[in-house]
Amino acid sequence: MTPLILTGSSTVGPFFAPCLLRPDAVRQVLAQPGTPGEVIRIEGRVTDGDGAPVTDAMIEIWQANEQGRYNHPSGRGQAPQDESFSGFGRTGTDKDGSYWFETIKPGPVPFAGEQMQAPHISVTIFSRGLLNHLATRLYFEDEAANVTDPVLQSVPANRRDTLVARREGDQAKPVYRFDIVLQGEGETAFFNL
């Protein structure tokens, strides 16, 4: 059959927060007490082509658990699924353009055959003025597997750093900083999904 025409995308506009960011729809803390894995905090700031903070964005993240297993029927692999860990996060940016999540560091996930991907988190950005959302990935600067990750290495070398979160904070409470530049100098590399 002829494929159906997809429904086109549009902006979330300025008025989405009462719906998409109602208190019971925000998922800022993904790690529950007892969730296996290293608890980390992700912090970042979203800026526009003038370097101005984007104060009305929504960020969603999607990640595997510590074992590299997605909470999804097609999450292939033998690693146990942890029902206490959805792997989904959602929050808004504040008046400074900043956002944060508290989660656990994901494990490596399969690529093709025996090859694995470096630990990473899928990041999606929505805002007024974005007629389509933007998709990118967060990698961790202290992961040796980054240099063999097939997706990260497919990004032009001069833009690869935009996907690598910098580790800050002390060992007990690691913070990974992941700023997102929508446009212009230092523009984050976005994927065509």
Place this chain on the structure above:
Amino acid sequence: MDTVTTVGEIVRGDREVFPPYLYEAYQSTRKRAPKQPLLSMPLTISELTGPGPVLSAVTPEDADLTRNAGTGGEAIGQRIIVAGRVLDERGTPIPNTLLEVWQANASGRYLHERDQWPGPLDPNFLGIGRCLTNEKGEYRFLTVRPGAYPWKNHYNAWRPAHIHFSVFGPSMLSRLITQMYFADDPLHNLDPIMSSVPAGNARDRLIAAYDHTITEQEWALGYRWDIVVKGPYATPFEETETR
């Protein structure tokens, strides 16, 4: 609007369907649209999976925007039912997926601190709702028809009546936020947001059809709107760089 604005080259996915990131007539795109081409990538398990019905405790009441303000009163306006299916491009229904909707009230006012135009608020209308599709991929909302509302994009700018929809679907590929419009609205061709979607089949896909089989006697008018999201098929995009 189609002929008077600068349209950017950078598009997500199918440029026959999706709007460009830069559409200058919609001013907010100018400083937020990326300038570098989107990068093609191999689709991996990270893209071919996605969050399930992540929000717990979705109740049937959540899908009734005429009463979910919880005041005991009912929203003012033309009561309508918006119903349809969520499908992928192969026509496969998407069951048990979360839809979230938000809209202006019947006079065109959003319940939001940044919407301050002098359209009256309705104390019985929040303008937000959500539901899960059933096992056949079907959804149904009861609401009031939203009014058009003015915005500051350009002189005498009015958005056509619309309802915002957020859809997850089965994978990261199917994630979609869009807007549903109503047929026969003279504001369509004056609206840069609607006009940013390519004219023809793609734009028509955003317009709900009046459907008398959904209309309920002495109760509400019915509109049908199906949503087609990208399925979890590892089909690489051929055109990913700017042309």
